[in-house]
Amino acid sequence: MRRLLLCAPRFYGVEYEINPWMKLSRRPDLACALRQWEALRQALTRLGATIELLEPQQGLPDLVFTANGALVRGEEAILSRFRHLERQGEEPLFRRWFAAKGFRLLTLPQDIAFEGEGDALFWGGDLIAAYGFRSHIRSHRLISEIWSIPVVSLALVDQRFYHLDTCFCPLDEHRALYYPPAFDAYSLAALRGLGKELIALDEADAVAFACNAVVLGKDVLMQPCSRRLEEKLRQRGFRLHLLPLGEYLKAGGSAKCLGLYLDNPVF
Amino acid sequence: MASQTLMLEGHLLDSHLLSKVLDLIEAQGGCAKLERIELGMRRQDLSRAWVEVTASRQSALDGLLANLRPLGCEAVEETKKGDLVLAPAPLAGCFPANFYATSNRLTEVYIQGRWLAVTPSGMDCAIRVSLRDLTAESVKMWQAKKGDLIVVGGRGVRVAPSAALEPGSGEFGFMDSSVSSEKPKAIAIRRLAQRMKEIREKNQGSIVWVAGPALVHTGAREEAAWLIREGWIHRLLAGNALAAHDIEAELYGSSLGVFLASGKAQRHGHRNHLYAINEIRRLGGIKAAVEQGVIQSGIFFEAIQKPIPFVLAGSIRDDGPLPEVITDALEAQKAMRQELQGAALVIMVSTLLHSIAVGNLLPEGVETWAVDINPAALTKLADRGTHHAQGLVMDAKSFMVALLQALRE
Known part of the structure; x- marks a missing residue:
């Protein structure tokens, strides 16, 4: 079963605005956020996932979004280089955690932004990686060279979907959810060119961050979505676990942002 | 008119990046010419393309280049376009004055309408050209024979952007400084x-x-x-x-x-x-x-x-x-x-x-x-x-x- 890294939201909050979801005037309710996170953690555990925890730290409100801290493949972790100064303070914490756990650490040059699994998701043997808002396209080339893997680079064009994991979600090796208007035409052609099944979301599901789902085999954990999407997933044999995570949407995150896969296989 | 050659590296075809770059240049009033492309042999291999971008004025070209950089395009360091200037070695073991001194980066020379890679690449060498075989090689001073045609000045020479894995980038340079006594x-x-x-x-x-x-x-x-x-x-x-x-x-x-x-x-x-x-x-x-x-x-x-x-x-x-x-x-x-x-x-x-x-x-x-x-x-x-x-x-x-x-x- 899968292994994920989470970070308790003890110091979570909206303390700056670095995406269109964040509004200093609309801060999350911490007690509610804690309950929602705890429900996610319990659901993951119940479904058999192993949960590792990163120690929260005051002054780093986005540390809960562990997906952005690194990208793991086998026993190696490419550490993130956050684009925004506000999040760069998280880098040493991820570095320390991964080093302590015995991962081989790889870092990209300082001037090349890369936001971990937020912008790079494995889909079968390919790495689907995004650029445009947070990660620099040069990181894709480096990752491809480091791991000798094919990387499909996709351009994000809608500010609301500033990370790949907000508009794309591999369900298994052959299927993925996506929100087409988040990508430019070339990227859509590239995605479709892979010849796999792409399930398109409508805008309502997309802005509810239905793509920001954690997938554990046939179990999919996400924010409540439309009946239509539920139906599409059920028809394909997936079991949906709908969890309200609205407090995290206020910072532009949801289920997937709150967890980082620690066991991506080497194909 | 102003022009500049760019090098683009990545999964250019899988990601439709090459067409994106070419379209973007045209859409912004520039003219794109694909000079050369090296395709990766396996799916995981990177491809490389050299694209010459031409615009009406330098300012327009600069604007275009600024828009291309986020797509991973990097300007190839290129001296003025045009055929190479060659001069014969005056003596055995001696290059002509003002010879082009190589770096250890991938270097190409423009001969008879096309770019030729200098092989083997090596630094602190000169480039010896054979017009008969259309080859360019790097040679050490002592290897020069009297009359060898050696590249002088910098015209018609271009150097690829520095390789991706610079100090501080890959695991071969993955740590932040390339030399440290305090690394695991x-x-x-x-x-x-x-x-x-x-x-x-x-x-x-x-x-x-x-x-x-x-x-x-x-x-x-x-x-x-x-x-x-x-x-x-x-x-x-x-x-x-x-x-x-x-x-x-x-x-x-x-x-x-x-x-x-x-x-x-x-x-x-x-x-x-x-x-x-x-x-x-x-x-x-x-x-x-x-x-x-x-x-x-x-x-x-x-x-x-x-x-x-x-x-x-x-x-x-x-x-x-x-x-x-x-x-x-x-x-x-x-x-x-x-x-x-x-x-x-x-x-x-x-x-x-x-x-x-x-x-x-x-x-x-x-x-x-x-x-x-x-x-x-x-x-x-x-x-x-x-x-x-x-x-x-x-x-x-x-x-x-x-x-x-x-x-x-």
Whole structure:
């Protein structure tokens, strides 16, 4: 079963605005956020996932979004280089955690932004990686060279979907959810060119961050979505676990942002 | 009109990036010309494309380039477009004035309407062009023959953007500074071992070692012998001293007169290496000594048994030297260059001068690791142009032990 890294939201909050979801005037309710996170953690555990925890730290409100801290493949972790100064303070914490756990650490040059699994998701043997808002396209080339893997680079064009994991979600090796208007035409052609099944979301599901789902085999954990999407997933044999995570949407995150896969296989 | 060549590298076709770049240039009123494309042979391989962008004015071109940079396009450093200027070498061993001095980056020259790669690439060379065969090669000063056509000035020469894995970028430079005594070495060494395995499995080229006598002084002779025996060293570049002390250890159990087993200095032990050299000279060389059963273990025993090619380059300080040592510096350089052909990885262990020499003969792309107890040695190596070397500040023996362990994992 899968292994994920989470970070308790003890110091979570909206303390700056670095995406269109964040509004200093609309801060999350911490007690509610804690309950929602705890429900996610319990659901993951119940479904058999192993949960590792990163120690929260005051002054780093986005540390809960562990997906952005690194990208793991086998026993190696490419550490993130956050684009925004506000999040760069998280880098040493991820570095320390991964080093302590015995991962081989790889870092990209300082001037090349890369936001971990937020912008790079494995889909079968390919790495689907995004650029445009947070990660620099040069990181894709480096990752491809480091791991000798094919990387499909996709351009994000809608500010609301500033990370790949907000508009794309591999369900298994052959299927993925996506929100087409988040990508430019070339990227859509590239995605479709892979010849796999792409399930398109409508805008309502997309802005509810239905793509920001954690997938554990046939179990999919996400924010409540439309009946239509539920139906599409059920028809394909997936079991949906709908969890309200609205407090995290206020910072532009949801289920997937709150967890980082620690066991991506080497194909 | 203003123009500039860009290089684009990545999964250009899978990601539809090339068409995106070409369309963007046209949409913004520029003119794009795809000059050359190198396609990756396997799905995971990167492709490269060179695109010439032309715009009506320099300001328009600058605007276009600014929009292309986020797509990963990088300007190729190019001197003024146009055919090369060539001048004959005035004498053997001498270039014409104002010759183009190469760097270790991928370089191309524009001849008769097309770009030709300069091979082999090497730094501090000139570019010799054959108009009859349409070839361009880098040559050292002493290689020039009277009348050779040499590139002068900078017209018609272009250099690829610096390779992706600069210091501070890849694991070969993955840590933030390329030389530090305060890095977790075990991780770096495991990574190195993994690369060695990968190179061997995928047949990517040879693993070349450059080693100094500290390998023997610190007691890593057996580890080095094991590496040769097990096929982890494909070429060995060294000097008189490594061989002399390896053989001293074989014949007398000491290195520079210090017993390797006990660490105690032997009385008059400093003579041992001279006796060892003398004995090998009497026998006619290291190979002859192995064949006659005088040398039965150690680094050069394994190198001759395996066999792997080795080059012993001489220096002014040498005692003896051993018969295999090449005392003509230019001949030694030629032999070293020959053995570096097809190198995928170079590992330099505790030898400053040989490391700098080898560094100068290497094209930039070749992964290089340098191990030295003295951080200044590694910094110096980088300062002499081998920027891409990943430095490990540590004792040779500790390095060898950790590497063996990682290779056996």
